[in-house]
Amino acid sequence: MSNIKTLREICTELRFELGRGTDKDFGLRNHLSLYESLFAPYRESAQRVLELGIHNGVSIRMWHEYFTQATIYGTDINGKSLARIRGIDRVVPFELDQGDKERLRLLAESGPFDICIDDCSHNWAHQIGSFEILWPVISPGGLYVIEDVVTSYRRYIDRVQIPGTKNYACYLPFDLNSPISCVEYFKRMIDHVNFDGDNWDRVEFSEYQRTIDTITFRTNAIVVKKRMTDTD
Numbered sequence: 114m115s116n117i118k119t120l121r122e123i124c125t126e127l128r129f130e131l132g133r134g135t136d137k138d139f140g141l142r143n144h145l146s147l148y149e150s151l152f153a154p155y156r157e158s159a160q161r162v163l164e165l166g167i168h169n170g171v172s173i174r175m176w177h178e179y180f181t182q183a184t185i186y187g188t189d190i191n192g193k194s195l196a197r198i199r200g201i202d203r204v205v206p207f208e209l210d211q212g213d214k215e216r217l218r219l220l221a222e223s224g225p226f227d228i229c230i231d232d233c234s235h236n237w238a239h240q241i242g243s244f245e246i247l248w249p250v251i252s253p254g255g256l257y258v259i260e261d262v263v264t265s266y267r268r269y270i271d272r273v274q275i276p277g278t279k280n281y282a283c284y285l286p287f288d289l290n291s292p293i294s295c296v297e298y299f300k301r302m303i304d305h306v307n308f309d310g311d312n313w314d315r316v317e318f319s320e321y322q323r324t325i326d327t328i329t330f331r332t333n334a335i336v337v338k339k340r341m342t343d344t345d
C-alpha cells in the first residue's frame with residue numbers, strides 16, 4: 114500500500130494532532146477534492162507556495178506536508194495567526210494587510226510562486242488587487258486560486274479594518290452581477306483568454322492575454338493557470 118498521503122488524509126491527521134482543522138472541506142465548496150487533483154502535478158516540484166490567510170495555521174501545515182520540497186509562505190494581518198506558523202522549517206510567516214499594496218509588492222519580491230491561494234479577507238478589492246500584483250510573479254505553468262468568491266454575490270461594503278481582527282468586508286444580502294465584484298472581474302477576463310486577434314498587424318496583446326492559459330470557475334473558487342510561454 115502506498116504511504117503517500119492524500120490531502121484529506123493529511124488534513125484529518127492534523128485535526129487529530131492539533132485539535133483544530135481547516136474550513137476547506139465544508140459544505141458544497143469541496144476544496145480539498147479540487148486541490149487533490151489540481152495540485153498533484155506540483156507536489157514534488159513546487160519550490161514556493163503562497164497562501165494569503167493563515168487563521169489557525171492548519172492549511173499552512175497541510176501545504177507544508179503535501180508539497181515536499183516547497184517553502185510555504187503564509188500571510189495574515191493577525192499576529193496570533195502568524196505566531197501559529199513561526200519556527201517551522203520551510204515555512205515563512207509574512208505580516209500583511211491585504212489592502213496594503215506596498216506590502217503586497219514587497220511580498221511579490223519573494224516570488225516566483227508556483228501556486229498562490231487567496232483565502233484572506235474575501236473583500237473584492239483585495240482579491241482583485243492581490244491578483245494584479247501577484248500574478249506577474251506566478252511561475253510559468255503555475256496556479257492562482259481565489260477562494261470564497263461567494264462574497265461577490267453579496268452587496269459591497271468597505272468596512273473599516275480593525276488590525277488583528279478578521280475583516281470580511283462584503284457581507285450583506287445578494288447583489289448579483291455587481292460590476293465591481295471579483296467574479297465579474299474574472300468574467301470579463303474571459304475575453305482576454307478567448308480573443309486571439311482579428312487583425313494580426315494591429316493587435317497588441319495584453320499582459321493577461323499573453324500569460325493566462327485557463328480560467329476555471331469552481332464552486333466558490335476561481336482557478337487561473339499561467340501559460341508556460343507566450344506561445345505554448
Ligand SMILES: C[S@@+](CC[C@H](N)C(=O)[O-])C[C@H]1O[C@@H](n2cnc3c(N)ncnc32)[C@H](O)[C@@H]1O
Nearest residue numbers: 135166167168172190191210211232233234280
Ligand atoms: C478564512 S481565514 C484563513 C483560513 C486558512 N487559510 C485555512 O484554510 O485554514 C482568513 C484569514 O484572513 C485574515 N484576514 C482577514 N482580513 C484580512 C486583511 N485585510 N489582511 C490580511 N489578513 C486578513 C484573518 O485574520 C484570517 O486569519
